[in-house]
Amino acid sequence: xxxxxxxxxxxxxVLDSARxxxxxAADLAPxxxxxxxxxxxxxxxxxxxxxxxxxxxxxxxxxxxRADGLSxxxxxxxxxxxxxxxxxxxxxxxxxxxxxxxxxxxxxxxLPNGLDVRQLRVPLGVIGIIYEARPNVTVxxxxxxxxxxNAVLLRGSSSARHSNAALATILDEAATAAGxxxxxxxxxxxxxxxxxxxLMTARGLVDVLIPRxxxxxxxxxxxxxxxxxxETGVGNCHVYVDAAHPSVDEITAIVLNxxxxxxxxCNAAETLLVHAASADAVLPTVLAALSGAGVTIHADAxxxxxxxxxxxxxxxxxxxxxxxxxxxxxxxxxxVDSLDDAIAxxxxxxxxxxxxxxxxxQQAAKTxxxxxxxxxxxxxxxxxxxxxxxxxxxxxxxxSTQKLHARGPMxxxxxxxxxxxxxxxxxxRA
Amino acid sequence: xxxxxxxxxxxxxVLDSARxxxxxAADLAPxxxxxxxxxxxxxxxxxxxxxxxxxxxxxxxxxxxRADGLSxxxxxxxxxxxxxxxxxxxxxxxxxxxxxxxxxxxxxxxLPNGLDVRQLRVPLGVIGIIYEARPNVTVxxxxxxxxxxNAVLLRGSSSARHSNAALATILDEAATAAGxxxxxxxxxxxxxxxxxxxLMTARGLVDVLIPRxxxxxxxxxxxxxxxxxxETGVGNCHVYVDAAHPSVDEITAIVLNxxxxxxxxCNAAETLLVHAASADAVLPTVLAALSGAGVTIHADAxxxxxxxxxxxxxxxxxxxxxxxxxxxxxxxxxxVDSLDDAIAxxxxxxxxxxxxxxxxxQQAAKTxxxxxxxxxxxxxxxxxxxxxxxxxxxxxxxxSTQKLHARGPMxxxxxxxxxxxxxxxxxxRA
Numbered sequence: 001x002x003x004x005x006x007x008x009x010x011x012x013x014v015l016d017s018a019r020x021x022x023x024x025a026a027d028l029a030p031x032x033x034x035x036x037x038x039x040x041x042x043x044x045x046x047x048x049x050x051x052x053x054x055x056x057x058x059x060x061x062x063x064x065x066r067a068d069g070l071s072x073x074x075x076x077x078x079x080x081x082x083x084x085x086x087x088x089x090x091x092x093x094x095x096x097x098x099x100x101x102x103x104x105x106x107x108x109x110x111l112p113n114g115l116d117v118r119q120l121r122v123p124l125g126v127i128g129i130i131y132e133a134r135p136n137v138t139v140x141x142x143x144x145x146x147x148x149x150n151a152v153l154l155r156g157s158s159s160a161r162h163s164n165a166a167l168a169t170i171l172d173e174a175a176t177a178a179g180x181x182x183x184x185x186x187x188x189x190x191x192x193x194x195x196x197x198x199l200m201t202a203r204g205l206v207d208v209l210i211p212r213x214x215x216x217x218x219x220x221x222x223x224x225x226x227x228x229x230x231e232t233g234v235g236n237c238h239v240y241v242d243a244a245h246p247s248v249d250e251i252t253a254i255v256l257n258x259x260x261x262x263x264x265x266c267n268a269a270e271t272l273l274v275h276a277a278s279a280d281a282v283l284p285t286v287l288a289a290l291s292g293a294g295v296t297i298h299a300d301a302x303x304x305x306x307x308x309x310x311x312x313x314x315x316x317x318x319x320x321x322x323x324x325x326x327x328x329x330x331x332x333x334x335x336v337d338s339l340d341d342a343i344a345x346x347x348x349x350x351x352x353x354x355x356x357x358x359x360x361x362q363q364a365a366k367t368x369x370x371x372x373x374x375x376x377x378x379x380x381x382x383x384x385x386x387x388x389x390x391x392x393x394x395x396x397x398x399x400s401t402q403k404l405h406a407r408g409p410m411x412x413x414x415x416x417x418x419x420x421x422x423x424x425x426x427x428x429r430a
Numbered sequence: 431x432x433x434x435x436x437x438x439x440x441x442x443x444v445l446d447s448a449r450x451x452x453x454x455a456a457d458l459a460p461x462x463x464x465x466x467x468x469x470x471x472x473x474x475x476x477x478x479x480x481x482x483x484x485x486x487x488x489x490x491x492x493x494x495x496r497a498d499g500l501s502x503x504x505x506x507x508x509x510x511x512x513x514x515x516x517x518x519x520x521x522x523x524x525x526x527x528x529x530x531x532x533x534x535x536x537x538x539x540x541l542p543n544g545l546d547v548r549q550l551r552v553p554l555g556v557i558g559i560i561y562e563a564r565p566n567v568t569v570x571x572x573x574x575x576x577x578x579x580n581a582v583l584l585r586g587s588s589s590a591r592h593s594n595a596a597l598a599t600i601l602d603e604a605a606t607a608a609g610x611x612x613x614x615x616x617x618x619x620x621x622x623x624x625x626x627x628x629l630m631t632a633r634g635l636v637d638v639l640i641p642r643x644x645x646x647x648x649x650x651x652x653x654x655x656x657x658x659x660x661e662t663g664v665g666n667c668h669v670y671v672d673a674a675h676p677s678v679d680e681i682t683a684i685v686l687n688x689x690x691x692x693x694x695x696c697n698a699a700e701t702l703l704v705h706a707a708s709a710d711a712v713l714p715t716v717l718a719a720l721s722g723a724g725v726t727i728h729a730d731a732x733x734x735x736x737x738x739x740x741x742x743x744x745x746x747x748x749x750x751x752x753x754x755x756x757x758x759x760x761x762x763x764x765x766v767d768s769l770d771d772a773i774a775x776x777x778x779x780x781x782x783x784x785x786x787x788x789x790x791x792q793q794a795a796k797t798x799x800x801x802x803x804x805x806x807x808x809x810x811x812x813x814x815x816x817x818x819x820x821x822x823x824x825x826x827x828x829x830s831t832q833k834l835h836a837r838g839p840m841x842x843x844x845x846x847x848x849x850x851x852x853x854x855x856x857x858x859r860a
Binding site: 029203207208223230261365369370373374375376379380386391404405407409417428 | 460541638652653656660676683688691777795799807808809820832833837839847854855857858859
């Protein structure tokens with residue numbers, strides 16, 4: 001693993017913090033579940049004990065955000081209250097209840113020559129998280145990294161700088177006082193774009209980067225990072241209604257749930273595809289329901305025609321619509337001539353997050369499941385279920401849309417690597 | 431997944447082949463084990479039936495290599511014989527006997543709300559392999575990719591261009607005739623550096639790149655690729671002799687095996703560290719044995735002194751020696767004052783491949799195993815055992831020295847990703 005040398009001060013500061021993290025990671029890796037859980041409780045208690053400090057820091061960010069003209073929805077994401085701090089603390093206590101993945105023997109056997117081979121789960125080492133203006137990510141990510149035995153370098157948005165600094169300081173002090181290595185939890189120094197760049201090129205010091213945020217952020221990290229990256233959270237999710245469709249009520253309930261229950265999240269649906277044989281039966285009701293829920297419908301010619309015939313206004317869909325992760329009350333709607341056309345559309349435009357088929361046909365479900373190349377495929381269920389909490393993981397660091405290392409919701413297991421331990425009695429290779 | 435557009439012809443040719451591979455991968459993913467195994471046998475039979483074609487193509491490469499002044503060891507790696515072709519064919523037949531990883535249910539459970547969640551193994555999709563002048567890699571990699579349901583883009587060395595073209599053509603023709611999708615096995619068109627570059631940036635078309643070769647090749651791919659990379663095969667492996675050392679005979683046998691049995695491979699040892707308390711008992715015999723086997727010993731001051739006192743000549747070790755993957759009859763030898771110093775030395779200089787501790791102490795073994803951060807850690811065994819064949823995987827595409835996705839010997843399992851399949855009955859999220 002090649003070390004990295006740079007000259008300017010910003011680089012030095014980032015690389016120094018990465019080196020401290022690496023030392024912390026070495027000391028943290030062998031620690032017991034008991035020590036890590038005690039630290040998680042100490043971190044939770046410290047957040048609650050020092051809530052005034054957190055809120056005072058957060059107020060500075062919120063005032064700065066208003067002065068900078070941030071939208072109310074961004075201000076809402078940024079704002080903390082005593083209740084939100086308690087929620088974050090409870091999140092840490094919840095992580096303490098989860099099983100420790102480290103040390104699990106994944107494979108273990110004795111070879112014919114008597115060598116004992118075991119493959120064990122070990123921490124990844126140093127994890128860098130790059131995220132946007134949500135201070136709760138600082139706490140959630142720190143908790144999951146501590147539990148899985150990893151040191152963490154947190155790089156939040158500059159608009160949350162005071163909140164993140166207060167939170168990271170409180171968490172690291174509490175963790176250290178509880179016996180974890182110092183610098184297990186660090187904010188990346190500096191909030192310029194340069195500091196992100198240094199983090200992305202700290203290969204050999206940082207083991208993985210997890211960008212959490214919009215497509216632009218993730219694209220930049222993927223392009224510029226020499227540290228391995230796990231892409232998360234871009235969701236251009238599809239719902240496909242098959243020729244052998246379930247009841248219109250069931251379809252309407254799933255489409256509405258997938259689109260409008262929480263449109264700003266990555267597992268919300270963005271495109272509805274309907275088999276031509278089902279369009280006349282299904283679309284009048286579904287389009288009216290979407291429109292009634294305030295959704296702007298971006299329709300292809302056939303869907304638009306059915307909308308018009310049923311008094312539902314639509315706007316024309318373009319390629320930009322098919323490729324969009326709206327994260328808003330917009331939905332692209334198209335009519336397709338076959339299951340294969342639906343699969344081809346999805347393979348072309350999907351971000352690889354979650355797609356759903358609504359069908360009564362076992363064969364159609366099987367074909368869809370095996371040929372759609374996404375992290376999660378739903379049969380007769382809403383796309384909104386792709387979520388670590390829903391899947392029963394207890395916690396989630398993000399949802400991977402890539403195929404390497406982790407795919408879909410990432411819990412504690414996905415924050416580990418493995419190591420082979422081979423024990424002999426003087427064995428040499430013949 | 432963003433598609434990639436470029437303008438020049440070399441880019442077009444590479445990206446077109448990647449698009450063909452992506453189509454092949456979609457059709458290959460759902461195929462049964464029976465179909466894939468039949469194709470592997472057809473590929474093996476075709477290699478043997480068309481051996482004259484392979485050898486004629488290979489002769490052109492060998493003659494070209496001699497004209498270009500390639501070393502005899504490189505010419506030997508490049509050269510094929512009828513026997514070597516039969517070995518490659520038998521390798522394919524062996525892969526056919528291995529279990530198919532695709533479709534394995536890794537996790538499966540029913541959630542309290544009745545949703546059925548299954549995590550299945552699926553192929554990665556399109557795998558790019560970049561390798562040096564070993565035509566057997568063309569066949570081995572194609573076989574492992576076919577068995578694991580992946581399309582493969584092979585980018586070998588230009589010095590093996592005729593051999594690789596003949597082999598890839600024969601394999602793809604046989605696979606297609608046996609019913610696999612066309613273009614499952616392709617050589618990357620063009621053997622300029624440009625073509626590698628286009629492969630490395632075909633993000634969204636190629637799912638993973640596996641460079642197999644020297645440190646320079648791997649460093650370049652890691653730096654320039656936007657496609658996820660799995661680093662393989664750079665091995666600066668260490669043997670550490672503890673204070674509580676086993677017999678000198680056992681140590682000598684392991685050190686000799688690790689260093690001289692096959693010095694050109696990644697799991698050969700490059701550095702020997704000896705605890706100061708053991709140096710006088712161990713080093714005279716071990717240094718004499720190494721020297722007797724033709725090894726040049728690059729010694730630190732204390733090891734050099736013991737060598738000199740026992741009539742074994744050494745040369746001084748520098749930082750370059752500690753960081754070297756010699757792949758030759760050279761070994762760096764140092765004396766350390768403690769187990770912790772040995773671990774610190776290894777953490778500083780190792781490439782993260784394989785390290786061995788030779789000790790009678792359970793406690794020392796435990797500390798070494800938990801604190802050394804490498805893919806494989808051996809206790810009282812030679813470093814040479816880190817190998818997919820030795821570990822019983824049946825075949826190996828390389829040895830990963832990174833922590834993401836796969837670590838250590840990579841067999842068929844490591845050529846897969848996973849997919850969540852969630853089945854409901856009209857489930858919506860509350």
